[in-house]
Amino acid sequence: MDITLSQCFIAVDDHDKALAFYRDTLGLEVRNDVAFEGMRWVTVGSPEQPGVEIVLEPPLADPNASPADKQAMAELLAKGMLRGVIFSTGDCDATFERIRAAGGEVLQEPIDQPYGVRDCAFRDPAGNMLRFTQRRTG
Secondary structure: OOOOOOEEEEEOOOHHHHHHHHHHHOOOEEEEEEEEOOEEEEEEEOOOOOOOEEEEEOOOOOOOOOHHHHHHHHHHHHOOOOOOOEEEOOOHHHHHHHHHHOOOEEEEEEEEOOOOEEEEEEEOOOOOEEEEEEEOOO
16 A cells, blocks of 8 residues: 555644744745635645645635634644644754744753653644654764
C-alpha cells in the first residue's frame, strides 16, 4: 500500500496572526490563501516537505455545525485544549532561541526526554501547543 500524509489541520482564530507566526517566525511557506464559501483556506508547509501541507482553519470549519458547537470549539481553542503538531528540527536549541526571540510563548525550554529526543514547546497565537523535537544520537 502506498500511503503518505498530504495535509493536517490546525485550528486558528485569526489567520493573519497565524500567518505571521507560521510564515515569519517558523519559516514555513504559504501554499494557498484563498476565500472559499465565506471562509478562508490557508495552507502552509516546509520547503523541505513539498508534499505536506498544514491547513490553518477556524476551530470548527463545518458549515453544518450549530452555533453552540462552534462556540464550544472556540472556547476549547482559547484554553489551548486542541491538539497541535510536532515538528522535527536538526537543532532544538537554535530553533527554541529563534522562536523565543520572535516572541513565541514558551511552554517548555529544551530538555532531553527519556524516549530519545531533545524537545521544546511553544503555543501559537491561537493557543495550540507546538513541539519541536530533535532526535538524539548515540
